[in-house]
Amino acid sequence: MEMKTEINPWGSMEVKDYAKLRDEFGIQPFEPLLRRLKEPHLLMRRGVVFGHRDFDKIIDAVNRKESYAMMTGLMPSGKFHLGHKILAEQIIYHQQTLGANVFICVADIEAYNMRIDDMEKLREIAINEYLVNYIALGLDPKNCDFYFQSARSRDPDKANAFYRLAGMAAKKVTFNEMKAVYGEITPGKVMSVMTQVADILHPMLPEFGGYKRVVVPVGADQDPHIRLSRDIAARFEKEHKFVLPSSTYHVFIKGLKGGKMSSSDPYSYIALTDDPATAKSKIMKYAFSGGRDTLEEHRKKGGIPEVDVAYQYLYSQFEPDDKKMQQIYDDYKSGALLSGELKQILVEKMEAFLREHAKKREHARKQVDKFLK
Numbered sequence: 001m002e003m004k005t006e007i008n009p010w011g012s013m014e015v016k017d018y019a020k021l022r023d024e025f026g027i028q029p030f031e032p033l034l035r036r037l038k039e040p041h042l043l044m045r046r047g048v049v050f051g052h053r054d055f056d057k058i059i060d061a062v063n064r065k066e067s068y069a070m071m072t073g074l075m076p077s078g079k080f081h082l083g084h085k086i087l088a089e090q091i092i093y094h095q096q097t098l099g100a101n102v103f104i105c106v107a108d109i110e111a112y113n114m115r116i117d118d119m120e121k122l123r124e125i126a127i128n129e130y131l132v133n134y135i136a137l138g139l140d141p142k143n144c145d146f147y148f149q150s151a152r153s154r155d156p157d158k159a160n161a162f163y164r165l166a167g168m169a170a171k172k173v174t175f176n177e178m179k180a181v182y183g184e185i186t187p188g189k190v191m192s193v194m195t196q197v198a199d200i201l202h203p204m205l206p207e208f209g210g211y212k213r214v215v216v217p218v219g220a221d222q223d224p225h226i227r228l229s230r231d232i233a234a235r236f237e238k239e240h241k242f243v244l245p246s247s248t249y250h251v252f253i254k255g256l257k258g259g260k261m262s263s264s265d266p267y268s269y270i271a272l273t274d275d276p277a278t279a280k281s282k283i284m285k286y287a288f289s290g291g292r293d294t295l296e297e298h299r300k301k302g303g304i305p306e307v308d309v310a311y312q313y314l315y316s317q318f319e320p321d322d323k324k325m326q327q328i329y330d331d332y333k334s335g336a337l338l339s340g341e342l343k344q345i346l347v348e349k350m351e352a353f354l355r356e357h358a359k360k361r362e363h364a365r366k367q368v369d370k371f372l373k
């Protein structure tokens, strides 16, 4: 018997085989779309973005110079780390390379119900950890609607339209359907789900610029929400002209020790606020190595880049040059490059990034108000 993959957006999920997950849920592979993008993002080229639903329709819209929306959300949980950085980079790519209208939702209602019941603290984390780092990474206040689920807009027409949609979406789904998608259902989950469906579909409402394509870049754990939003979009045919939202999926960035990168375990992540010395010592001490036990063995058999965390951080975010990356792969695999040397390559790149980023963050702090209209 084949094991069926279960996706629980509120659990902790480790995926061993993304191709299998893709096939099981009818997600399309991203790779065939690469040649249709003039400048595919590094994360797309390197397969970190591994799947999509209807992203070809977004490419069509871009080519026809039709406006489209990039909509995604964040659950404020703690430190902003490398796992969060890859979503921020995609948001910025949509905004600046493809010309999207950006909608970013702080899922404070969801976080309140599922994680931390302190709205003030959630707001503080969303701004000082997420927003400040987004800005420092290059997010522009122009064409960017950054909002909280608990306070959609100061414009009453917009706010009403958003909460009306969330309320009406509930009519479009049955309890059994929700159970089939999410397993055990609680009132907090129902509220979070209906709010997220409104997040995803509302950029198409007249109050938010009207009919257009929407793409939602997410981690694979969010696919249940995407599937449900697509089903619900189709069931609004009487009231609204909605198109099925598109989506793209990225893999989870591995934690230092090989498991999940999680804000609740400082030794699993590199935060973008870590000072270079701390980051270095975390990598040197904790980063799971694909090197062999002894020098002799390593020289003879070579390292295993596929399981090496330092290698993966270089690959997914710190070495954009494909030739250099290939060289590192070959040298590590052959045993010419040692695990400590590989870590050193990463540490130098990462330290330079963190130092530069810290400066940018100081400047970013002054821009926060432009996003909180």
Ligand code: TRP
Pocket: 009, 071, 072, 073, 074, 075, 105, 106, 107, 110, 195, 196, 199, 200, 216, 218, 222
């Ligand atoms: N549920 C998402 C998370 O856990 C956050 C979120 C809320 C979201 N609304 C969204 C993601 C809309 C994508 C689109 O991180």
